[in-house]
Amino acid sequence: MNHSISLTVNGARRDFVLDDPRVTLLDLLRERLHLTGTKKGCDRGQCGACTILVDGKRINSCLALAISHDGADILTIEGVARGDQLHPVQAAFIAHDGFQCGFCTPGQVMSAIGMMREGQAGNDPERIRECMSGNLCRCGAYAGIVDAVLDAQGRMDESDQRRSA
Amino acid sequence: MKPFDYVRPATVSDAVAAAAQSGAVYLAAGTNLLDLMKGGVSRPDRLVDVTHLDGLDGIERLADGSLRIGALVSNADLAHDADFARSYPAVAEALLSGASAQLRNAATVGGNLLQRTRCAYFYDTASRCNKREAGSGCDARGGENRTHAVLGWSDSCIATHPSDFCVPLVALDAIVEIEGRGGRREIALDELHRLPGDTPERESVLEPGDLIVAVRLPPAAREFAPHARYLKVRERTSYAFAVVSAAAALRIENGKIAEARLALGGVAAKPWRARAAEDVLKGVAPTADAFQEAAWRALTDAKPSGDNAFKIELARRIVVRALTLAAAGTPARLSALPASPFASTSGAIHA
Numbered sequence: 358m359n360h361s362i363s364l365t366v367n368g369a370r371r372d373f374v375l376d377d378p379r380v381t382l383l384d385l386l387r388e389r390l391h392l393t394g395t396k397k398g399c400d401r402g403q404c405g406a407c408t409i410l411v412d413g414k415r416i417n418s419c420l421a422l423a424i425s426h427d428g429a430d431i432l433t434i435e436g437v438a439r440g441d442q443l444h445p446v447q448a449a450f451i452a453h454d455g456f457q458c459g460f461c462t463p464g465q466v467m468s469a470i471g472m473m474r475e476g477q478a479g480n481d482p483e484r485i486r487e488c489m490s491g492n493l494c495r496c497g498a499y500a501g502i503v504d505a506v507l508d509a510q511g512r513m514d515e516s517d518q519r520r521s522a
Numbered sequence: 523m524k525p526f527d528y529v530r531p532a533t534v535s536d537a538v539a540a541a542a543q544s545g546a547v548y549l550a551a552g553t554n555l556l557d558l559m560k561g562g563v564s565r566p567d568r569l570v571d572v573t574h575l576d577g578l579d580g581i582e583r584l585a586d587g588s589l590r591i592g593a594l595v596s597n598a599d600l601a602h603d604a605d606f607a608r609s610y611p612a613v614a615e616a617l618l619s620g621a622s623a624q625l626r627n628a629a630t631v632g633g634n635l636l637q638r639t640r641c642a643y644f645y646d647t648a649s650r651c652n653k654r655e656a657g658s659g660c661d662a663r664g665g666e667n668r669t670h671a672v673l674g675w676s677d678s679c680i681a682t683h684p685s686d687f688c689v690p691l692v693a694l695d696a697i698v699e700i701e702g703r704g705g706r707r708e709i710a711l712d713e714l715h716r717l718p719g720d721t722p723e724r725e726s727v728l729e730p731g732d733l734i735v736a737v738r739l740p741p742a743a744r745e746f747a748p749h750a751r752y753l754k755v756r757e758r759t760s761y762a763f764a765v766v767s768a769a770a771a772l773r774i775e776n777g778k779i780a781e782a783r784l785a786l787g788g789v790a791a792k793p794w795r796a797r798a799a800e801d802v803l804k805g806v807a808p809t810a811d812a813f814q815e816a817a818w819r820a821l822t823d824a825k826p827s828g829d830n831a832f833k834i835e836l837a838r839r840i841v842v843r844a845l846t847l848a849a850a851g852t853p854a855r856l857s858a859l860p861a862s863p864f865a866s867t868s869g870a871i872h873a
Contacts, residue, residue, distance in 0.1 A: 378528035421556075475602075487760050
């Protein structure tokens with residue numbers, strides 16, 4: 358039996374016909390839309406490489422059935438930069454060597470953006486490590502990742518203050 | 523993953539009818555179920571998706587002072603609800619000590635209660651497991667079992683229930699609202715999960731089609747807010763299941779404990795309410811000696827199920843420490859590392 362769903366992916370509406378309900382959001386993004394920035398690491402919700410924002414919240418796309426998310430608004434790593442202008446979190450990862458091989462980086466960046474929206478970490482490195490614990494980095498770039506997130510958090514706080522001033 | 527039929531009912535009663543059929547299971551966020559299905563541990567014929575049902579995602583204060591939490595409220599939304607965290611700080615701390623931020627954003631209240639054990643032999647389809655396949659045997663008994671049960675286990679099964687959330691909930695007398703083929707009913711959370719006995723494949727008292735629609739905290743649960751903690755020892759400081767955990771909540775009047783609540787996690791196939799220990803604490807001063815006595819009472823019936831005798835002594839110490847922290851008072855700010863005995867600095871404000 359075919360199922361029709363629509364999603365908003367990085368601002369554009371996309372319609373799909375699913376001939377099998379087993380497809381996850383992760384596989385839909387990678388195989389149907391060829392948005393391969395979202396990575397398949399463990400495929401079991403343990404590594405965080407597949408992190409995306411769904412309706413503004415970070416989740417593991419490998420553990421989400423696409424069919425159950427009909428109508429959802431999805432943001433992936435491909436949708437965070439504005440043209441050639443990197444998202445502040447992306448820029449901070451480069452500035453602080455927040456990666457080595459880069460495989461976990463899209464998930465780390467999406468998780469950091471989601472974490473900042475949650476507003477639960479602030480500028481406390483211990484809180485950042487705790488709130489980013491769902492993203493593994495096999496190269497062990499954690500020190501750079503925490504520095505990058507702290508820096509990006511600070512820049513975004515400043516830009517918020519400028520806006521509200 | 524085995525193929526399955528997918529149905530998305532429009533109402534709770536349609537959902538109950540669809541899920542009452544053999545081989546059907548409910549799908550909420552799926553953070554545990556999909557993992558089990560990918561591993562071939564769960565092989566349902568039909569998924570009944572309840573995520574689009576109306577009216578199951580609210581947090582509501584009732585006229586009598588109870589709090590009613592819809593089964594589809596996410597773990598993160600509940601933990602970060604300011605009134606909830608202020609009124610039930612140990613529950614918020616337990617929620618935030620579980621899983622990762624991504625999983626907490628997706629995972630639901632109802633799903634948390636019904637998550638399956640993380641026993642490695644249950645997950646490994648090449649191993650014998652009475653819970654996965656009734657009557658097949660238990661490879662955990664002679665295997666790597668240092669994290670397994672020390673209370674309420676049987677020769678058939680030594681698995682533990684992995685939830686953090688359930689531990690303070692059961693201490694606070696939480697009630698589970700269930701919609702089933704016979705209509706609406708409610709049971710104490712303490713009665714939801716079954717001990718294994720000879721039938722470890724039956725993990726709860728739920729019947730086919732039964733849908734958890736809400737969890738309720740009774741009015742008295744708020745009275746413990748000034749003295750309530752959840753403490754969890756795990757093998758990593760974050761993103762790990764409990765080796766042992768404890769929820770302690772005290773009502774202190776005129777320097778004496780008017781009422782105590784205590785429950786343990788990671789020790790049994792259900793969240794373990796320690797009523798005998800609570801009785802010891804009633805009417806006495808909150809002293810180290812009293813907490814030691816309570817810890818002994820809580821673990822009187824404990825026995826190792828394998829290489830896990832250390833968990834009994836660990837549980838006693840966690841009980842004493844959780845009670846000591848609760849007596850000192852709920853901190854104004856949640857610890858930076860929720861429920862961790864290694865937490866140093868302050869984190870998010872409780873309220």
